[in-house]
Amino acid sequence: MVGEQRHLIEQAWQYGAQLQHELMLTSMESDRVQRALVLHSMLVNASLAEMVKESYQTHGADGRMVVRMLKFVRLLPGADERVAVYKQLAELLKSNGQDGRFPAVIFSTDVRQLEDRYKPDHAQYEGKVVERWLAELQAGTFHEVVEFARDYPEYFARVEEPLYETLKQQWSAEGLDRMVSFPNALPVGVQRVRALRALLETLLQHQGEQNNDVYLIRLAHETGRVEATVGQADAAVRQALDDVKKLFEQFKYQRGFPDYEALYKLFKGL
Numbered sequence: 001m002v003g004e005q006r007h008l009i010e011q012a013w014q015y016g017a018q019l020q021h022e023l024m025l026t027s028m029e030s031d032r033v034q035r036a037l038v039l040h041s042m043l044v045n046a047s048l049a050e051m052v053k054e055s056y057q058t059h060g061a062d063g064r065m066v067v068r069m070l071k072f073v074r075l076l077p078g079a080d081e082r083v084a085v086y087k088q089l090a091e092l093l094k095s096n097g098q099d100g101r102f103p104a105v106i107f108s109t110d111v112r113q114l115e116d117r118y119k120p121d122h123a124q125y126e127g128k129v130v131e132r133w134l135a136e137l138q139a140g141t142f143h144e145v146v147e148f149a150r151d152y153p154e155y156f157a158r159v160e161e162p163l164y165e166t167l168k169q170q171w172s173a174e175g176l177d178r179m180v181s182f183p184n185a186l187p188v189g190v191q192r193v194r195a196l197r198a199l200l201e202t203l204l205q206h207q208g209e210q211n212n213d214v215y216l217i218r219l220a221h222e223t224g225r226v227e228a229t230v231g232q233a234d235a236a237v238r239q240a241l242d243d244v245k246k247l248f249e250q251f252k253y254q255r256g257f258p259d260y261e262a263l264y265k266l267f268k269g270l
Contacts, residue, residue, distance in 0.1 A: 020039055020042060020043055021043065021051065023039050024036050024039035024040050024043065024051070025051060025054070025055050027039060028055065028068060028069065028072045029055060029059060029065060029068060029069075030068075031068050031071070033068075033071055033072050033075055036072055037072070037075060037076070037077075040076075048076075048081060048084070048085055049084050049085050049087075049088040052069055052073070052085055052088055052089065052092075053088055053092060055069060056069065056089075056092045060092060060095075060096050060098065061096060063098065063101055063102055063103050066093075066098055066103040067102075067103055067106055067152075069089070070089070070103065070106050070107060070110060073085045073086065073089070073110070074110045079114060079117060080117075082114060083114055083117050083118045086107070086110075086111050086114070086118060086120075087118065089107060090107070090120050090125075093107060093125065094124075099124060099125050099128060100128040100129060100132055101129065102129060102144065102148050102152075104125040104126060104128065104129050105125075105126050105129050105148070105152075105155055105158075105159050106152065106155050107125055107126075108120075108122045108125045108126035109126070109155055109158050109159075126159065126162065127162075129159075130159065130162050130163050130166055131166070133145050133163060134163060134166050134167055134170060137167075137175070137178075137179050137182060138170075138172065138174070138175030138176075138178060138179060139175075139178060140178035140179070142182055142185045145163075146185050146186060146187065149186050149187060149188070149191055150187040150188075153187075153188060153191070156191065157191075160191075160194055160195075160198075164194070164195075164198035164201075164202075167198060167199075167202055168198075168201065168202045168205055171202055171205070171206045171209075173209065173210040176199065176202065176203065176215060177215070179199060180199070180215065180218045180219060180222060181222065182195055182199075183195035183196045183199070183222055183226060184222055184225050184226060189226065189229060189230045189231075189234060189237045190234075190236075190237050190240070192226045192229070193226060193230075193237055193240045193241050193244060194240075196219065196222065196223055196226060196241075196244050197240075197243075197244050197247070199219060200219060200244060200247040200248070201247065203215055203216070203219075203251075204247065204250055204251065207251055207252065212251050212252075212253070213253060213260075213263075216248060216251065216255075216260045217260050217263050217264045217267065218264065219248075219260070220248065220257055220260035220261040220263075220264055221261065221264040223241070223244060223245065223257065223261070224261050226241065227241055245257040248260055
């Protein structure tokens with residue numbers, strides 16, 4: 001009788017632990033992060049790295065689900081546990097190609113907070129994504145970058161610099177020709193201004209390699225389009241845009257932004 005009662009109690013504990021396990025994963029996967037964290041704190045003798053692996057095996061093909069896992073890990077209170085899960089995720093991302101897609105940018109950004117404990121090769125994560133995005137932009141395909149900028153603006157702000165620096169290093173006139181309209185495809189004014197600056201700085205850096213006027217006329221038009229969308233209240237963005245306009249004067253022809261904008265209107269009217 002006593003043995004039977006003990007067995008029933010053990011079964012009840014096992015069932016309770018399994019239920020907690022499943023509720024924690026379900027909460028994480030449905031973006032109910034605070035609930036998932038509470039449930040995780042109640043689990044006993046459970047490997048979170050293994051639990052994340054279990055979830056990834058089911059949902060790892062969906063980038064947005066992977067981002068939810070990363071969000072949960074980012075909010076874990078213990079640094080050692082976060083490191084253990086990040087190491088697991090580093091391998092999982094590689095296992096199905098997500099190391100070259102947008103979750104890898106978020107992974108690289110988040111894991112930098114723990115550089116004193118864990119430092120993966122970011123070239124194999126964020127670096128891969130930057131290379132692929134640049135190739136897409138230079139081919140005139142903006143969709144994935146624009147979607148990331150819209151849905152994850154804070155992370156896009158952190159990847160803009162490496163993306164635009166890579167553009168300067170891997171310059172091609174053909175690529176710029178296809179990228180001229182990219183700034184106005186971005187969802188936010190500050191993003192548009194930064195993209196304009198990157199294109200103009202890249203053109204300036206390589207100004208001896210092509211006929212700059214052709215690009216400057218088009219970029220002046222794109223700058224005017226950006227200016228029309230920037231509200232009067234956005235003082236910092238307007239100042240940044242004014243600084244971008246001054247870049248037009250630095251080319252060897254020494255024309256200003258208004259000159260190039262007028263030329264666009266002139267040629268457009270012909």
